[in-house]
Amino acid sequence: xxxxxxxxxxxxxxxxxxxxxxxxxxxxxxxxxxxxxxxxxxxxxxxxxxxxxxxxxxxxxxxxxxxxxxxxxxxxxxxxxxxxxxxxxxxxxxxxxxxxxxxxxxxxxxxxxxxxxxxxxxxxxxxxxxxxxxxxxxxxxxxxxxxxxxxxxxxxxxxxxxxxxxxxxxxxxxxxxxxxxxxxxxxxxxxxxxxxxxxx
Amino acid sequence: xxxxxxxxxxxxxxxxxxxxxxxxxxxxxxxxxxxxxxxxxxxxxxxxxxxxxxxxxxxxxxxxxxxxxxxxxxxxxxxxxxxxxxxxxxxxxxxxxxxxxxxxxxxxxxxxxxxxxxxxxxxxxxxxxxxxxxxxxxxxxxxxxxxxxxxxxxxxxxxxxxxxxxxxxxxxxxxxxxxxxxxxxxxxxxxxxxxxxxxx
DNA sequence: ACATGAATGGACTGACCGGTCCATACGTAC
DNA sequence: GTACGTATGGACCGGTCAGTCCATTCATGT
Numbered sequence: 001x002x003x004x005x006x007x008x009x010x011x012x013x014x015x016x017x018x019x020x021x022x023x024x025x026x027x028x029x030x031x032x033x034x035x036x037x038x039x040x041x042x043x044x045x046x047x048x049x050x051x052x053x054x055x056x057x058x059x060x061x062x063x064x065x066x067x068x069x070x071x072x073x074x075x076x077x078x079x080x081x082x083x084x085x086x087x088x089x090x091x092x093x094x095x096x097x098x099x100x101x102x103x104x105x106x107x108x109x110x111x112x113x114x115x116x117x118x119x120x121x122x123x124x125x126x127x128x129x130x131x132x133x134x135x136x137x138x139x140x141x142x143x144x145x146x147x148x149x150x151x152x153x154x155x156x157x158x159x160x161x162x163x164x165x166x167x168x169x170x171x172x173x174x175x176x177x178x179x180x181x182x183x184x185x186x187x188x189x190x191x192x193x194x195x196x197x198x199x200x
Numbered sequence: 201x202x203x204x205x206x207x208x209x210x211x212x213x214x215x216x217x218x219x220x221x222x223x224x225x226x227x228x229x230x231x232x233x234x235x236x237x238x239x240x241x242x243x244x245x246x247x248x249x250x251x252x253x254x255x256x257x258x259x260x261x262x263x264x265x266x267x268x269x270x271x272x273x274x275x276x277x278x279x280x281x282x283x284x285x286x287x288x289x290x291x292x293x294x295x296x297x298x299x300x301x302x303x304x305x306x307x308x309x310x311x312x313x314x315x316x317x318x319x320x321x322x323x324x325x326x327x328x329x330x331x332x333x334x335x336x337x338x339x340x341x342x343x344x345x346x347x348x349x350x351x352x353x354x355x356x357x358x359x360x361x362x363x364x365x366x367x368x369x370x371x372x373x374x375x376x377x378x379x380x381x382x383x384x385x386x387x388x389x390x391x392x393x394x395x396x397x398x399x400x
Numbered sequence: 401a402c403a404t405g406a407a408t409g410g411a412c413t414g415a416c417c418g419g420t421c422c423a424t425a426c427g428t429a430c
Numbered sequence: 431g432t433a434c435g436t437a438t439g440g441a442c443c444g445g446t447c448a449g450t451c452c453a454t455t456c457a458t459g460t
Contacts, residue, residue, distance in 0.1 A: 006406065030230035031319045033447060044409045045449080055449065081210050106314070109371060114306070114314050117376050119231045140445075157235045162383050163367065163373065163390025170370030170387075173310060174362065176317050177328045189369075190363025194394040206427080206436065223425080233417060244439045396426065 016041050021063045021070075025108050027113055029060055060116075060123060074098045075078035079134075080141040082141025083148065088195065092188045099172065099184060107177035109134075110169050134146040135165045142195075155198045167191035213251040216241050222262045225308050229260055229315055260316075260323060267308040268330035274298045279334075282341025283348065286307065292388045299372065299384060306376035309334075310369050335365045342395075355398045367391035 005013065019041045024032045034056060038045055051060035072079070075098065078091040099107070109127055117124040142157035151157075171187025205213065220237045227236075234256060238245055252258035272279070275298065278291040299307070309327055318325040339361035345351045351360075371387025 004406070008457080009407065012407080027318050028230075028315065030228070034449085035447075044407095046410075047408060049449070050407070056447095094452085111314055113377055114311055114373060115228065117306075118227050118304075124377070131377060159386045160390070162386040165362065166370030166374055166383060166387035167367050167390070168370065169373050170366030170368065173314060173369050173373070174366055177313055177324070177331060183366060186359045186362040187366035190360070190367070190394045191390070193397045194390045195399045197393045204436070208427090209437065212437080234419085235417075244437095246421085246440080248440060250421070250437075256417095 009051070012043065012047065016043060016048065016051060016059075017062050017066050021066050021108070023105070024060070024063055025067070025104050025111070029112065041054060057120075057123075060120075061126065064109075064112055064123060064127050064130075067112070068127070071098075071107070071109055072130070072134060079137035079141075082138065083144040084150070085196075085199075087141070088192060092192060095168065096181060096185055099175065100181040105172075105179055107172040110172055111176075125153060127149060131165075135161050138164055149200055151195075151198050152200050160195060163194060164191040167194075182191060209251070212243065212247065216243060216248065216251060216259070217262050217266050220259060221266050221308075222292050222303070224260070224263055225267070225304050225311070229312065244370075257320075257323075260320075261326065264323060264330075265357055267312070268327070269310055271298075272309070272330070272334060274302055280343075282338065283344040284350070285396075285399075287341070288392060291300035292392060295368065295388060296381060299375065300381040305372075305379055307369060307372040310372055331365075335361055338364055349400055351395075351398050352400050360395060360398060362393060364391040367394075 016037070020032070020037045023036055023040050027036075034045065034048055035057070037043075038048060047053060048059065052062065054061075072114065075091065075094055078087065078094050081087050082091060099105075109130060113124065113127045113131065139157045139161035142151065142155070142160050145151045146153065146155050146157055151160075167187045167190060168184075171184035174183030174187070175181055221243045223236055223240050224232045234248055235246065237243075237259070238248060248259065249255060252262065254261075275291065275294055278287065278294050281287050282291060299305075309330060309345070313324065313327045313331065314325070316327065339357045342351065342355070342357035342360050346353065346355050346357055351357075367387045367390060368384075371384035374383030374387070375381055
């Protein structure tokens, strides 16, 4: 990335990432060609390679980072303060609201993960890092709750966080297959019930 | 499918499906070419089209059915008798054992679902039907448990089944990203804790 | 205005892939 | 043994895709 970017160039690059992210979310990495992206962004082939010298790989990496930031940002206010039962309920509602308002069902990161994990270890590692960070917020909140006496002393925040995280992503997978937000709600409610079962 | 199959032909067809299923499980539908399958099965291009006249679509459909049956068969003895807490614990262990013994991480059906849902509605519908059937076993068991007084009368078997199913598939997704069976165990234990919270 | 480098357009290429086609080998019924 | 249908081999075709290349336009500093 030795080339300089003018304001115009940066805007074009950002436009490419955003639009391509939606295209890939809708049709998958393998199902989206550079020509699709070129058409969708009103750019030319040379621009794609100008801004992403590494070609599709570069672009996919940028999109993965963009998607991950977007997903985490939407929950950020809640993720930072998961130290009370009310906060968890609020997080649950914000997750449902966020994924219910998306033009597509399912989780952008989860979908890319399962598609790339078997074909592109480099990208998969990057995406996995985002998922770990995400799950870390849940664990940290549970840890604080345990230390505050809201959870039983023998509760395992890491393990509980994994379980909640699995419910979340499983629920998101089911929203895809059913084209409905209901499974996500059921999954998250189940996860919260599970947490309450570990209350002090 | 008007052609006749001799015993030899049926054996070849079965060999193609089994081997191709493993290839696709390892590298995805889009990441597996007919040439890969041809090489992996020691057959020729014409045989693939001889046994699957509809081409790759036909083959993928056959593989999806094969995978689904394989997965359900592995749990069948447990799925039919999910009407006690002991049975659920046994199911949990059998699921962990089954997915832990696979050469690859994650769920064959889940992976195909999320890959095909955006590109091939026909296959996605077939795979979704299998997932519904699978989830139905869980719901039926919970219904029997509620009727037997093991669950609270106001428990919603359908909703609980969705939640457990989501935990299962979320856990399987995490086994992929972490290359470890631990997340699945945590997810299933969480799901069982959630069920116990609905006990009478 | 002119020079420099970024931004853009789009034709072109080589590889890959799904699918077709024809030729050959095999097996079985008569 | 011969005739017919299945099983198999592999060359070939047309389309698509990622990636290359060169020409042109635009913006900016001097």
